[in-house]
Amino acid sequence: GAVVSQHPSRVICKSGTSVKIECRSLDFQATTMFWYRQFPKQSLMLMATSNEGSKATYEQGVEKDKFLINHASLTLSTLTVTSAHPEDSSFYICSARERTVLYGYTFGSGTRLTVV
Amino acid sequence: GESVGLHLPTLSVQEGDNSIINCAYSNSASDYFIWYKQESGKGPQFIIDIRSNMDKRQGQRVTVLLNKTVKHLSLQIAATQPGDSAVYFCAEGGNNDMRFGAGTRLTVKP
Numbered sequence: 001g002a003v004v005s006q007h008p009s010r011v012i013c014k015s016g017t018s019v020k021i022e023c024r025s026l027d028f029q030a031t032t033m034f035w036y037r038q039f040p041k042q043s044l045m046l047m048a049t050s051n052e053g054s055k056a057t058y059e060q061g062v063e064k065d066k067f068l069i070n071h072a073s074l075t076l077s078t079l080t081v082t083s084a085h086p087e088d089s090s091f092y093i094c095s096a097r098e099r100t101v102l103y104g105y106t107f108g109s110g111t112r113l114t115v116v
Numbered sequence: 117g118e119s120v121g122l123h124l125p126t127l128s129v130q131e132g133d134n135s136i137i138n139c140a141y142s143n144s145a146s147d148y149f150i151w152y153k154q155e156s157g158k159g160p161q162f163i164i165d166i167r168s169n170m171d172k173r174q175g176q177r178v179t180v181l182l183n184k185t186v187k188h189l190s191l192q193i194a195a196t197q198p199g200d201s202a203v204y205f206c207a208e209g210g211n212n213d214m215r216f217g218a219g220t221r222l223t224v225k226p
Contacts (some may be wrong), residue, residue, distance in 0.1 A: 036120065036216075045216075085209060093159050102211060103148045103167070103210075105214055107152075108159055110157075110158065112157065
């Protein structure tokens with residue numbers, strides 16, 4: 001079946017630095033990728049939707065200059081948390097929708113970001 | 117705005133019993149629904165899905181019921197096992213987005 005590889009699985013960074021998270025679709029082309037954030041004991045909240053080759057669409061309240069999303073190819077999307085602060089510590093999860101499959105969503109395994 | 121929510125935040129069942137997890141959604145335009153299971157520190161794991169043109173769908177030990185009249189979705193787990201202990205999310209959307217409900221923590225007692 002479709003697999004989405006997300007890296008790194010865990011990252012610890014210092015406050016003020018930037019962190020890049022990668023999401024790759026293996027063996028399929030992802031027209032659209034979604035980025036979610038999940039705080040402890042809460043649900044997954046959609047942050048942004050990115051379509052290959054175009055700018056990401058951000059949800060209300062999500063700072064696009066802080067959470068940079070790049071979807072340069074049909075198999076790779078990246079999320080860069082810029083100037084990270086402790087309040088950005090969270091679980092970040094990507095999802096890729098397979099281009100040729102209706103409702104074909106596949107999730108990555110998530111990235112635990114801790115900002116110290 | 118439109119949202120997806122759950123009736124029960126926690127559910128505790130005895131091993132071997134059946135579990136029912138409920139979800140209410142408010143976006144009548146949603147045409148696709150998924151139930152996910154999430155274990156601690158891991159990403160969501162697909163359990164079962166259903167399209168809006170169906171009322172019921174069965175998988176292995178799981179059944180999803182969709183009532184579009186009252187915008188209600190439920191997940192039934194038969195003969196619940198300790199390995200079923202996790203947080204369960206319903207998600208609703210279409211072909212261009214998928215949004216999650218609040219989640220229900222299922223605890224299975226031996």
